Amino acid sequence: MRLRWSWRGSDMDRRVLIGNIAISEAVKLARVDVISAYPITPQTIIVEKLAEMVDSGELNAKYIRVDSEHSALAAVYGASSGGSRVFTATSSHGLLYMYEMLWWVSNSRLPVVMAVVTRSIGPPWNIHTDHQDALTVRDSGWIIGFAENVEEAFDMTLQAYKISEDKRVLLPSIVALDGFILSHTAEPIDIPSQEDIDRWLPPREPLPFVMKPGEGFAVGNLGPDEVTMELRWYIWRAMERAKRVINEVDYEYKDITGRSYGGLTERYRVEDADYIVMGMGSWCGDIKEAIDMLRDEGYRVGLLRIRYIRPLPIQDIIKYGSRSKAVLVIDRAVSMGYGGVLAGEVASILRGRTPVKGVVAGLGGVDMRSEDFIDIIKRFIEEYELDLDINWLNTYWIMKDGGRG
Amino acid sequence: MEARYKILDIDLEGIEDIRRFREKLLSRPDKGSAGKTGTWRLYKPILYIDKCTRCGLCWLYCPDNVISWRQREIPEIDMEFCKGCGICGDVCPVDAIEMVLEGE
Ligand code: SF4
Ligand code: SF4
Numbered sequence: 001m002r003l004r005w006s007w008r009g010s011d012m013d014r015r016v017l018i019g020n021i022a023i024s025e026a027v028k029l030a031r032v033d034v035i036s037a038y039p040i041t042p043q044t045i046i047v048e049k050l051a052e053m054v055d056s057g058e059l060n061a062k063y064i065r066v067d068s069e070h071s072a073l074a075a076v077y078g079a080s081s082g083g084s085r086v087f088t089a090t091s092s093h094g095l096l097y098m099y100e101m102l103w104w105v106s107n108s109r110l111p112v113v114m115a116v117v118t119r120s121i122g123p124p125w126n127i128h129t130d131h132q133d134a135l136t137v138r139d140s141g142w143i144i145g146f147a148e149n150v151e152e153a154f155d156m157t158l159q160a161y162k163i164s165e166d167k168r169v170l171l172p173s174i175v176a177l178d179g180f181i182l183s184h185t186a187e188p189i190d191i192p193s194q195e196d197i198d199r200w201l202p203p204r205e206p207l208p209f210v211m212k213p214g215e216g217f218a219v220g221n222l223g224p225d226e227v228t229m230e231l232r233w234y235i236w237r238a239m240e241r242a243k244r245v246i247n248e249v250d251y252e253y254k255d256i257t258g259r260s261y262g263g264l265t266e267r268y269r270v271e272d273a274d275y276i277v278m279g280m281g282s283w284c285g286d287i288k289e290a291i292d293m294l295r296d297e298g299y300r301v302g303l304l305r306i307r308y309i310r311p312l313p314i315q316d317i318i319k320y321g322s323r324s325k326a327v328l329v330i331d332r333a334v335s336m337g338y339g340g341v342l343a344g345e346v347a348s349i350l351r352g353r354t355p356v357k358g359v360v361a362g363l364g365g366v367d368m369r370s371e372d373f374i375d376i377i378k379r380f381i382e383e384y385e386l387d388l389d390i391n392w393l394n395t396y397w398i399m400k401d402g403g404r405g
Numbered sequence: 406m407e408a409r410y411k412i413l414d415i416d417l418e419g420i421e422d423i424r425r426f427r428e429k430l431l432s433r434p435d436k437g438s439a440g441k442t443g444t445w446r447l448y449k450p451i452l453y454i455d456k457c458t459r460c461g462l463c464w465l466y467c468p469d470n471v472i473s474w475r476q477r478e479i480p481e482i483d484m485e486f487c488k489g490c491g492i493c494g495d496v497c498p499v500d501a502i503e504m505v506l507e508g509e
Contacts, residue, residue, distance in 0.1 A: 108430065109423070109426060109430075167416075167419055167420050167423060168416050168419030168420070169419070170423055207423060208423050208426060208427050208430075209427050209430075209431055216433065216434050217431045217432060217433045217434075218431065218432045218433075218434070219430060219431060220430055221432040221439070222439060223429070223432075227429050230429060231426060231429055231430060234422050234423075234425065234426040237418070237419075237422055238419065238422065238423075241416075241418075241419050
């Protein structure tokens, strides 16, 4: 289906696309120069579609087929050092195989953009979503965003180029979208015109550096220990500035598409909420539905959707977390021996301010529906009001039959 | 698109930061840029001028680029930066380079 319409003078093309194709459309609009590709489910369709676009001439880019994910990121690392705008995509085991190169990219401050279609890590083999893969690279210096729906995955990809290439940031970005739930599900999406994107996203500037023939230099040569620490400190500062840039870019983006999400976080019915739920990714749509139904029953509850886990929206978590009675964090990933990954971060920020409860659910793609969230949220409120649970961070697991572990 | 945001100190700081970052991350080839690597040496190459046929193979192979050589001339090894890897001795077709333990 195709429908053309216009938003405040901007031409929009309404299409129904699955998440993977939407990402490749965003990559095309960003006029990427170099793409490296290695297949892994559920990401493969992204690079397959890009291959078609390059083949048909629709996209003027170099397409590099490589022997592994490690090489996939190494290839775009090189291309990005040469000043190109680059893209690659992966999932699960593929991301883990890239692990070493992730640090080369971030510690060199190259504005690489990568889609991570989230998928459980084996064993057992499982191609369905949880957030364990993307969260495993949490500390690597990449900006990491989680999309809630197909349109947002598209928007986040385009925004990632603008954010990563910003002079104040110059850090790589991961756009995470839930495997199958977003990657293979078709949703309507309004695609802005190439002219509008060109105006908004100019070609990449030669920053942080560009390698050219005849100009010899080495990247990251052995140096004094203090240099390593100093370079890390610059990355730390860039990550801090990225918070502001992410908010700016998301706001600006409204000019061409009419869409804006709230920057680092999306606030859903939080203004007068007694209880705040926090989470990431596609199931936030179901959580919103649960919240609407709970509101109808008189529960004052809202959702603070964490759009970016790096840089972490500490200010928003404090602002909305500390004005509520208690916070519930629903995680699709777990740090064994501690708790939900996001829950741990939120608890460390809200310590001494607001009690935080963590729930681990949906690992390996176990389906979670709005009814499940209603149960979880009701139980959480009940426990808080009856003062039942003393150990608040104590994470519990939602098992498949709806029981708790 | 007109800028909607004022340029703050934090933005200027970012531009200054990336300049300094680049300065520290990148290094240009320069003699001794990694220090006096000659001090790393365990074995030193000794060149016997009378045996040398001036073929230039050692010059071609030295991974540290510390051998200088011109057509039909005896090569010269810069001992301040020779790391003592022994490759020159290995490739010399007439055994004109011998590796000797330092201090002997
Ligand atoms: S020993 Fe190694 S570093 Fe030294 S001159 Fe020979 S090849 Fe070069
Ligand atoms: S390789 Fe041997 S023979 Fe050839 S120039 Fe070097 S020392 Fe002389």
